[in-house]
Amino acid sequence: MALITYREALNQALREELDRDERVFIMGEEVGYFGGAFKVTDGLIAAYGEKRVRDTPISELTIVGAGVGAAMGGLRPVVELMTINFALLAIDQIVNTAAKARYMFGGQAKVPLVIRAPQGGGHQLGAQHSQSLEAYFLHCPGIRVAVPATAADAKGMLKYALRQEDPVMFLEHESLYGLKGEVPEDGEYLVPFGKANVLREGKDVTIVSYSKTVHDSLKAAETLENQGTDAEVIDLRTLNPLDIGTVIQSVKKTARAVVVYEGWLTGGAGAEIASRIYEAAFDDLDAPVQRVASADVPMPYNRHLEAAALPSPGQIVQAVERVM
Amino acid sequence: MALERERLAERAMHRLAEGELLELYRLMTLIRRFEDKVAEMYTRGKITGFCHLYAGEEAIAVGAIHGLYDKDYVVSTYREHGHCLAKGASPRAVMAELFGKATGISKGRGGSMHLFDPVLRFMGGYAIVGGGLPIATGLALSIAYKEDPEVVCCFFGDGALPQGAFHESLNMASLWKLPVIFVCENNFYGMGTLVQNAICQEELYRFADPYKIPGVRVDGMDVIEVYAAVSEAAARAREGKGPSLIEAITYRFRGHSMSDPAEYRSKREERIWQERDPIKRFRNLLLHERRIAPAVLDKIDQEEAAVVDDAVKFADESPEPPLSELTKNVYVED
Numbered sequence: 246m247a248l249i250t251y252r253e254a255l256n257q258a259l260r261e262e263l264d265r266d267e268r269v270f271i272m273g274e275e276v277g278y279f280g281g282a283f284k285v286t287d288g289l290i291a292a293y294g295e296k297r298v299r300d301t302p303i304s305e306l307t308i309v310g311a312g313v314g315a316a317m318g319g320l321r322p323v324v325e326l327m328t329i330n331f332a333l334l335a336i337d338q339i340v341n342t343a344a345k346a347r348y349m350f351g352g353q354a355k356v357p358l359v360i361r362a363p364q365g366g367g368h369q370l371g372a373q374h375s376q377s378l379e380a381y382f383l384h385c386p387g388i389r390v391a392v393p394a395t396a397a398d399a400k401g402m403l404k405y406a407l408r409q410e411d412p413v414m415f416l417e418h419e420s421l422y423g424l425k426g427e428v429p430e431d432g433e434y435l436v437p438f439g440k441a442n443v444l445r446e447g448k449d450v451t452i453v454s455y456s457k458t459v460h461d462s463l464k465a466a467e468t469l470e471n472q473g474t475d476a477e478v479i480d481l482r483t484l485n486p487l488d489i490g491t492v493i494q495s496v497k498k499t500a501r502a503v504v505v506y507e508g509w510l511t512g513g514a515g516a517e518i519a520s521r522i523y524e525a526a527f528d529d530l531d532a533p534v535q536r537v538a539s540a541d542v543p544m545p546y547n548r549h550l551e552a553a554a555l556p557s558p559g560q561i562v563q564a565v566e567r568v569m
Numbered sequence: 570m571a572l573e574r575e576r577l578a579e580r581a582m583h584r585l586a587e588g589e590l591l592e593l594y595r596l597m598t599l600i601r602r603f604e605d606k607v608a609e610m611y612t613r614g615k616i617t618g619f620c621h622l623y624a625g626e627e628a629i630a631v632g633a634i635h636g637l638y639d640k641d642y643v644v645s646t647y648r649e650h651g652h653c654l655a656k657g658a659s660p661r662a663v664m665a666e667l668f669g670k671a672t673g674i675s676k677g678r679g680g681s682m683h684l685f686d687p688v689l690r691f692m693g694g695y696a697i698v699g700g701g702l703p704i705a706t707g708l709a710l711s712i713a714y715k716e717d718p719e720v721v722c723c724f725f726g727d728g729a730l731p732q733g734a735f736h737e738s739l740n741m742a743s744l745w746k747l748p749v750i751f752v753c754e755n756n757f758y759g760m761g762t763l764v765q766n767a768i769c770q771e772e773l774y775r776f777a778d779p780y781k782i783p784g785v786r787v788d789g790m791d792v793i794e795v796y797a798a799v800s801e802a803a804a805r806a807r808e809g810k811g812p813s814l815i816e817a818i819t820y821r822f823r824g825h826s827m828s829d830p831a832e833y834r835s836k837r838e839e840r841i842w843q844e845r846d847p848i849k850r851f852r853n854l855l856l857h858e859r860r861i862a863p864a865v866l867d868k869i870d871q872e873e874a875a876v877v878d879d880a881v882k883f884a885d886e887s888p889e890p891p892l893s894e895l896t897k898n899v900y901v902e903d
């Protein structure tokens with residue numbers, strides 16, 4: 246184990262996979278000589294050269310489309326989109342090609358493409374640079390959606406992504422890059438998709454979350470503990486596949502659930518999770534499932550307005566109080 | 570072509586009255602002082618988020634917008650403080666926006682990358698690379714549709730050329746002969762990537778050829794040359810002859826944004842470009858060719874410094890937008 250940041254963990258995963266498998270290569274805007282907009286690929290071009298770490302023009306649609314083509318051609322591309330906001334320029338290739346190819350070609354095509362993208366708000370970057378768009382991809386069958394919350398998961402899940410066969414949206418949170426955690430140095434450390442992580446056991450209420458808001462949920466759980474409420478906190482790790490089993494098991498124990506995420510409240514991943522809880526555990530619930538998410542507004546630049554738009558530990562505590 | 574361009578610029582220079590020349594000098598000076606002050610305020614934590622400065626590129630915004638009429642439209646990118654000021658925005662309103670205040674030009678909701686003022690026909694800073702070109706094309710469509718006399722001037726960086734939106738916009742604007750001027754600010758870099766590592770054709774103005782529109786390359790450090798090229802393109806657009814592509818060669822004096830130390834370029838390269846400083850160069854021209862007294866220009870320098878100080882004071886003292894208005898304006902009826 247080593248205490249490293251989420252960013253370093255991702256870098257380590259990329260290095261190990263570049264070493265392990267010659268088919269793995271990285272491409273994206275500023276991933277080479279600039280070291281990546283968030284420095285995740287720092288030092289890789291010096292170590293692996295321009296063939297394995299490729300700077301591209303600002304052409305998101307074709308970067309992703311070429312990633313799909315290269316994957317169909319037998320490679321294992323890691324495409325970095327500088328931020329998720331620019332995935333919207335590539336959404337045609339993500340939805341109409343990457344996610345469809347295997348099925349519409351009768352199971353004969355394979356697109357083992359990993360699309361990495363930072364997302365999230367909180368840095369006053371305004372409406373076009375602060376989005377959390379996991380729900381867009383969750384909606385679409387055929388593409389995996391990974392949302393790691395810790396340094397160890399960032400490493401283990403990225404390595405797993407590069408070893409499985411389906412296209413993956415690998416969504417990192419911009420606020421987590423500097424977060425430190427104990428990470429196994431083992432080159433075979435893999436965190437498989439579809440296995441939620443119970444980060445904190447509790448008997449009174451289930452808080453379900455993923456990505457950055459996992460940490461807000463843990464903070465809220467501490468406050469709640471002082472108030473005498475024992476919260477269980479579940480990190481989903483991936484939204485597709487969705488480990489609803491772990492959630493249902495917990496809800497059957499606690500009879501109360503709060504879903505926390507940073508996407509917009511309306512039509513977000515929380516709606517899907519809440520529905521699954523109702524479908525499987527309606528009779529076990531003592532209160533309606535609550536959602537804590539971002540306000541339904543384009544992100545304002547102003548500091549105070551932005552803070553008010555984002556979910557917070559305080560709001561999670563209040564939501565728990567509503568179900569108790 | 571270079572010679573013809575210079576002759577065109579020289580004629581333009583003689584056409585411009587002294588008052589106009591001083592106005593160009595004043596605007597460039599304002600933008601430089603403004604950007605220097607923004608950098609200072611950013612360092613002091615008064616301005617946050619992404620912040621891309623225009624220092625070094627002033628001649629493009631000022632020259633180009635002087636080649637337009639007041640009623641013409643401007644569309645820009647996230648590096649748009651200069652375009653917005655050149656279009657006539659009050660430095661107070663722009664500074665207040667960067668401070669996130671309710672008195673800001675976008676009411677504190679947009680920030681540095683999203684300035685907007687419909688009265689000035691400054692139709693927005695867009696932070697998705699290439700995102701402004703289709704908007705400009707559509708604005709031009711609305712003008713042609715209404716048979717109005719205006720034109721649209723659309724600014725974007727070299728980084729936008731590999732985007733589909735660039736090619737789709739040039740094709741559509743040419744096909745429909747829309748009154749739009751595409752001004753590419755070629756400062757040689759995207760963020761850290763050199764143009765030649767991103768674009769197969771380094772002579773960016775040549776991208777006009779496949780779309781059958783005029784394409785010219787101008788010295789973007791020469792305000793008069795930019796002015797002359799844009800006036801010509803605007804006249805053409807107003808006559809219903811369609812769009813033009815102007816590539817203005819320039820250099821940003823600072824990093825890509827406030828968080829970029831620009832380690833990918835050499836000090837020597839920076840020095841060479843500093844020597845071509847568009848403001849110093851224009852000042853020399855005014856002093857030596859137009860025999861303007863140094864005191865006149867010094868006075869402008871002082872006045873603009875005061876204007877910027879006043880803008881900071883205004884921004885600092887302005888109120889924050891109230892929290893109760895978080896969800897206001899998501900829809901028109903709110």
Ligand SMILES: Cc1ncc(C[n+]2csc(CCOP(=O)(O)OP(=O)(O)O)c2C)c(N)n1
Pocket residue numbers: 274303305327331334621648696697698699725726727728729754756758759760825
């Ligand atoms: C679609 C999209 N992709 C990536 C980015 C991130 N990004 C912001 S500015 C920039 C470089 C743009 O360079 P250029 O167009 O030359 O403009 P300059 O900053 O040099 O004025 C990049 C890659 C973005 N904003 N939008």
Ligand SMILES: [Mg+2]
Pocket residue numbers: 726727728754755756757758759
């Ligand atoms: Mg550029």
